[in-house]
Amino acid sequence: MTQPLSGIRILDLSRLLPGAYASQMLADFGADVIKVEEPGMGDYGRMMPPHGPGGMGQLFLAINRNKRSMTLDLKSEEGRAIFLRLVGTADVLLESFRPGVMQRLGLGYERLKEEQPGLIYCAISGYGQDGPYRLRAGHDLNYTGYAGLLYYNRGAQGAPAMPATQLGDLAGGSYMAAIGILTALAGRTHTGEGRMIDVSMTEGVMSLLPVFASTYLTADKAPQPGQSALDGGLPCYNIYETRDGKHVTLAALEPKFWHTFCTRVGHLELLPFHLPVGPAEREQAMEILRGIFKSRTRDEWVAELADIDACVGPVYSIDEALNDPHAQARGSTVTSAVAGETFRTLPSFPRISNVSQEQRYGPPALGEHTGEILHELGYSETELAQFTEGGAI
Numbered sequence: 001m002t003q004p005l006s007g008i009r010i011l012d013l014s015r016l017l018p019g020a021y022a023s024q025m026l027a028d029f030g031a032d033v034i035k036v037e038e039p040g041m042g043d044y045g046r047m048m049p050p051h052g053p054g055g056m057g058q059l060f061l062a063i064n065r066n067k068r069s070m071t072l073d074l075k076s077e078e079g080r081a082i083f084l085r086l087v088g089t090a091d092v093l094l095e096s097f098r099p100g101v102m103q104r105l106g107l108g109y110e111r112l113k114e115e116q117p118g119l120i121y122c123a124i125s126g127y128g129q130d131g132p133y134r135l136r137a138g139h140d141l142n143y144t145g146y147a148g149l150l151y152y153n154r155g156a157q158g159a160p161a162m163p164a165t166q167l168g169d170l171a172g173g174s175y176m177a178a179i180g181i182l183t184a185l186a187g188r189t190h191t192g193e194g195r196m197i198d199v200s201m202t203e204g205v206m207s208l209l210p211v212f213a214s215t216y217l218t219a220d221k222a223p224q225p226g227q228s229a230l231d232g233g234l235p236c237y238n239i240y241e242t243r244d245g246k247h248v249t250l251a252a253l254e255p256k257f258w259h260t261f262c263t264r265v266g267h268l269e270l271l272p273f274h275l276p277v278g279p280a281e282r283e284q285a286m287e288i289l290r291g292i293f294k295s296r297t298r299d300e301w302v303a304e305l306a307d308i309d310a311c312v313g314p315v316y317s318i319d320e321a322l323n324d325p326h327a328q329a330r331g332s333t334v335t336s337a338v339a340g341e342t343f344r345t346l347p348s349f350p351r352i353s354n355v356s357q358e359q360r361y362g363p364p365a366l367g368e369h370t371g372e373i374l375h376e377l378g379y380s381e382t383e384l385a386q387f388t389e390g391g392a393i
Helices: 019-026 060-062 077-087 109-115 141-145 167-191 203-205 210-219 229-233 255-265 268-273 278-293 297-304 320-325 325-330 370-376 381-390
Strands: 009-012 030-038 067-071 092-095 118-125 196-200 235-240 247-251 312-314 334-338 341-345
Touching: 009 019, 019 030, 019 060, 019 092, 019 118, 030 077, 060 247, 060 341, 077 109, 077 118, 077 370, 077 381, 092 235, 092 297, 109 320, 118 167, 141 167, 167 196, 167 203, 196 203, 229 235, 247 297, 255 268, 255 297, 268 278, 268 312, 297 312, 320 325, 370 381
Parallel strands: 009 030, 009 092, 030 067, 092 118, 118 196
Antiparallel strands: 235 247, 247 312, 334 341
């Protein structure tokens, strides 16, 4: 079956999560993704515990299917020459080095577009390719802190809390890269020109705060955590503990949903508190709701309310989420294989009509496809032996 991105070749020089997840999404939709890795070491994610099938790190297994791997020493003259030939066959290059690394190797965007004028070059970094923080070391947590998101992500004691997932890497890096690459590919069909895409993970995280940012930019006053309509300020849009110590979500923002909820639970006195006036009314309504939800278990409340228009649902753990009947019915996992062992991971979303995601390759061993790719570039077996002896591959 022809996939939407069939015929698009992506060279992925990135390591760990942001670039790898972006390129896996594109690979799942048909792109020919080649992981270009350092000989001997490769992507650090390969060895990070915990380990799974084939001795590979679970992180690597989760985000590297449908890719080929080749090893190439970009610090060697031979390695760079091979890479330039490879770039001539590519549509996209994806990297996540600190700004300036590729230029120092003589492989920056300006040089590479001499080989391939239509090349789309996507660079993922913590803070962007320019600005005073461009060379700062950082990880996901730093980017969410700089972007303002962590300030609004509060725990039970009111202090900033660790996010449950890597919002900087995934939302700020992977998804921004995928959007940028696909946008540039679409634009290239009209102009034939490549583009340089500068993905700042900090800016990507900041893009998750459009309402908070707009409120501040309009009123010149930053919203306070837990006081806005959608981050805990409303009783009708909140999380409540149930009798068994689990939790449910109540999101009855619209009056019709709130009316349905109050009617079903038999507490019509709550109707005026849909939008409470002041902290006292808010706390009064919250206290009533806490008592209501404490009277039953989570699953009892879900059975009672989930199928009516009250906007009530469970707070699931990941195992519960994946085993929920709805997730099971839609097929929310895919099966891959490494070294004869099968394992399951998440597919790439969204679902696109008449497109089924093919499992062309399992997560590759380091350099598994080096010879195959070099043969595609026209190199002979003799040359491959020379490259190996010289350490270029």
